[in-house]
Amino acid sequence: MKLRIRLTLMTAGAAVVAGLGGAVPALAEDVTLSMAVPDWPPTRIMKDLFDKNYKAPSGNTVKLDIDFIPWPDYYTRLNTSLTSGENKYTMAVSDSQWLGAFIEAGYYRKINDLIDADPDLKATLADMHPAPLQAYATYPYKSDNYYGFPQMPDIYVNYYRTDVFCNEEEQKNFMAKYNEKLPCSPEEMDAIDWDMYEKFGEFFMRKKGEMLAGKVLDDDFYGIAYQAGKAYDFSTMQINAFIWQYGGNIWDETQAPTGHAEGVVNSPEAVKALEHYLKLTQYMPPVVKTGGMDIFKTDELFREGKVASNIEWIGFAESSINPETSKVADVVAFAQAPGLKVDGEIVRWANIGGQPFVIMTWANDTQIKEAVDFVKWWLSPEVQHQFAAQGGQSAIKSVYEDPKYVTYRPWNRTWAPGLDWQKDTWHIPEFFELLVQGQEQYDLAITGKQDAKTTLDNIAAFQEDLLSEAGHIED
Amino acid sequence: MTTDTVPVSGGLPRLLELRADNWPLAIILAVVISIAAIALLPPEISFWVALAACILAAGSAVYNAWGRYKGGLLVAPAIALLFIMNIFPLMWSLGLSFFSYRANRARAPVFVGLDNYADILTDPVVWERLQTTAVLVVLTVTVQMVVGFLLAFLFAKQFPLRRYLLILVLTPMMLSYVAVGAFFRYYYEPTFGLLSQFVRLFTGEPYILLQSTEGAMAGIVFADAWMWSPFVMLLVLAGLVSVPKYLYEAAAIDRASFWRKFTSITFPYIRGLLMLALLFRTIEAFKLFDIVFLLTEGGPGTSTETVSLYLFRQAIQFNKTSDSTTISYILLFTVIVLTNLYLYFVNRRARETQS
Structure with missing residues (x-):
């Protein structure tokens, strides 16, 4: 996998050098961004806004090819596609817990270089509430390594x-x-x-x-x-x-x-x-x-x-x-x-709920550029207002602090005060094992088979074992 | 195989002759080239080199067979497809079960020998899941055999609307698991569900079937039996229809009792098919996944988690690739052993009755 990334980067680098050497003005191209997303209103609204309004600043014709996948199957379907190596998707709307698993596997691209190279994007992210930004973008959680941009923040x-x-x-x-x-x-x-x-x-x-x-x-x-x-x-x-x-x-x-x-x-x-x-x-x-x-x-x-x-x-x-x-x-x-x-x-x-956009490591330079432009368009105040007006949410301060924001939907008044209270669960690659065992134990408690103390003791013992084995806990 | 048509030339052993139809040499070369390519070249290139070597070997075999083994050539595409789609992945996964590997980690597989097998076979969780599966298999197959058998007896008689009712009874078998799962989820749901509404007519309280382990088991068995009893019925019915009428007529003249007619005439005719139904249903029930996943997710806790559901979690949710291939092969082995044992007993029985 690493080798493939290196090769891709080399090819991409060679392409850039060739492009500069040739000094040929770039021609408009057809670029397709294929994206896996969960099927629910926030992503449907996004597709709708994109189809109606989006014009790529590069002059390229950008097509958003979206796979709407039902929520209960979403993780398994995306995981299967990514693990199979078919490289079908350039981007995805990912649940924040999945970051670790898919970053360690080499699927999600680190985006610090893209942010550093783009002052506008940097300004947008600086204007974002820290809770969703940390939850959706950072791995390890709350570090300075960025991997995602908020798509639909949720509480x-x-x-x-x-x-x-x-x-x-x-x-x-x-x-x-x-x-x-x-x-x-x-x-x-x-x-x-x-x-x-x-x-x-x-x-x-x-x-x-x-x-x-x-x-x-x-x-x-x-x-x-x-x-x-x-x-x-x-x-x-x-x-x-x-x-x-x-x-x-x-x-x-x-x-x-x-x-x-x-x-x-x-x-x-x-x-x-x-x-x-x-x-x-x-x-x-x-x-x-x-x-x-x-x-x-x-x-x-x-x-x-x-x-x-x-x-x-x-x-x-x-x-x-x-x-x-x-x-x-x-x-x-x-x-x-x-x-x-x-x-x-x-x-x-x-x-915190909600999901970030991520870019895959196999996206080529043109796709990455178009993906960043698309994300910038999505996070622009104008589009964020349109999204909110149709029932979405925005994590960008200047948008949700605008007096208009609370008028869009009756629940928007809870948004700004709610954001300050958000934390996220684990981002580590083993999250699904932790989650499944926790859910099994909680289920026993909820269905009345065991008390709270036993439940949490069982979860703690399991997590201590698993996390020690994975090297997340050292004595 | 080719002695009649290929002339022996020079002193070279035939195997080493460089000829287009020397397929054994081509195969040896393809294997050597593939192994060398995989060992020495990066995966992106070695894949194509190995593929080209395989195509060359296949081309040589086809060239050799051209015009002479028409039958073999005609089935060759099917065999090639079977190899690519089934046999190769099967072998590959068997190989993986001897390595430590996770599909979503950028790390090469590490050979661990039989460690995975030792780990899985000594894992109490796996044994617990196998026990759950065994309980479900016994329950669901028993119910299906009994219900299917009774249904077949009913439909062996002629009565008005029989044809239409038969189609209706067969419908569950034709539905997809997802539809059946979703249907029964609502059927058992305590707030909206039919079952709960019905029980409430008598008790006044909503009925929560899936609350207890026993209830959840019963729910799964009922749904699975609802879906698959018609299959048993279909097989038994085929047996019943094949019983010659004159045997019954003769028995009637002899004033044989119903029970005597059943044991001496009917049962011997349907026994084979009944056993076949038992075999098919046992193998299928052993792999029970969809209905459990949709109805209970293995709950309460893990009390209805079958070994297939456990396998799904290991393979698809946790990406423990080599562990899950190991479990798969243990399951495959178990099913093969059970099937063979079963066939052995059936054959022995058949021989005993003949002698």
Whole structure:
């Protein structure tokens, strides 16, 4: 592989020298950027904007050849393509956790040279919020080695139904039961902590035939939902938030090689955090007991009107306000995800979502140049505003701090305050092994087979072994 | 093979003669050139050199056979394709199982001999997955055999709309695994699912089938049996239809009981096909992956994770290439041994009954 890279670089170098020596003015070429992307609104909007507006500054005719791959298969499909050596894609929209695995394999190209050579790009990246930039671009995490540019930054927010929360009868009953006001406006909802969220769960859990907001329910109804599924990272992302909020930590790769998993991953704070996470699941729809409550299921339950509130990625929000795909489109409102109250302040650490663009090592010089121009176009304020106006998000400060930004979509108001609380999970090549084992153990806890302490002890022991073997932990 | 047509010339041994139709020499040369190229040249060049050497050898063999072995030439393309698409990758992966290698690391494979096999065979996790698989195989194959057998008995009789019902019963077998998996996911789903809604009519509580290990197992077995019982039915039905009517008529004259008719006439006719169904279904169930992956992802925890799902994680998710090839070969070996054992017993039985 290394040899191939060297050869490619040599050929590319020779081509540049030949080009300069010949001093022939460059002719317009047809350049195709083939890209693997997950299939969801943020990438569909990108393709749409590209096809309508993009003109390459080089004068070349640039075509974006996109493979839209469904989320649940995305990692396996991309991994298979990259590992097979078919070199099919010039670029990809990659989940941030995959950076280490695909960089160590020699697939993702380091982009420090491209940034240094381009003052505009450098300025754009300097204008970016550090949390998403570090999460999407750096490997090792938080180092100065850059590999990606944000495509769609994402965080989770609280989706809730105003017809339920703002109903007078419900307001009155909630006050009578808990002696607290049931939040109704997004501002009131921003201020809630997990204890309050638990009360929503208890209060709104109703049986078929009972009353909800003045109507007789034709099916069971539940108060709250968040991800607690077995597949991919569909419980880890929310559990990490609890662990960080309690002051605990996951194994911290920035502390390698002296940082351990044993004693950190299963610290008393982390155990308390996981217990809290598990406690709330008792108020969630019964599918939570099967390991099937992934981000797609919670989204579906919310859009079908089966839950009062759901903690979900912003990436799904567009479909919840669309009457064609959502039964609650006209009554949905958005607030910051709840946090843990510590000394009167709400701590909101959360696991960042979203994805960066990456360029592959086998891209040739023309493709790299066009890819950089394309990324610069994508990150330009004008296009970022257009993207946000159609439901996307921007990590660029001058864009999201613009007063117009919050007017585009109802959830945009949660964006700027949310960004400061984002951290990311591991970027190391072994992430998938850590993730799968963690998900298996969390699944046992969520389905009621083992307690929080045993779960985290098992995870810590596994991680300590694996990370020591891989050289990430040394004594 | 070529003694009749190729004249022996000079004192040179025939093998060393430089002639276009000397295919054994061409093959030896191709092997030597390929090995030398792989050892000495960078991969980008050695690949093409080795390919050219193989084509030369193949060309020589074709030249030799031209006009003389028409049959052989006609099947040659198929054999070549089989070699390129199946046999070569199979051999390659067998080779990899003796190396330490991960497909997504820019490091060359390191020879480790039988270490991978020793590691896998002593790994308690693999044994646990094999046990899970064994339980699922026994359950699902038993259910399929019983249901398929009963269905075949039903459809062996003539009744109105039989043809149409038969097509309907055969449909599950023709669906894709993904469709079946997605269908049963909704079927078992406690909030929207039919099963839960039905149970709730009686208990008032949503029914969460996939919550427990036993429930998840039952869910998988039911879905798999739903899909594959028709296959067993089809084979048994073919056996039932082939029983000559006069045997039953003779038995009726003798006033043989139903049971006697079954054991003396029906069963001997369908036994072979029943055994075939058992063999096919056991091999397939041993590889059970799709439905488990779609329904439970191996959960709760890893309690329904079959060895195929484990293999998928090792190979595709963790990129542990050599480990996963090792598991594959152990599985292949297990299936071959089981199949042969089974065939041995069936044949012995057949011989016993004949004698």
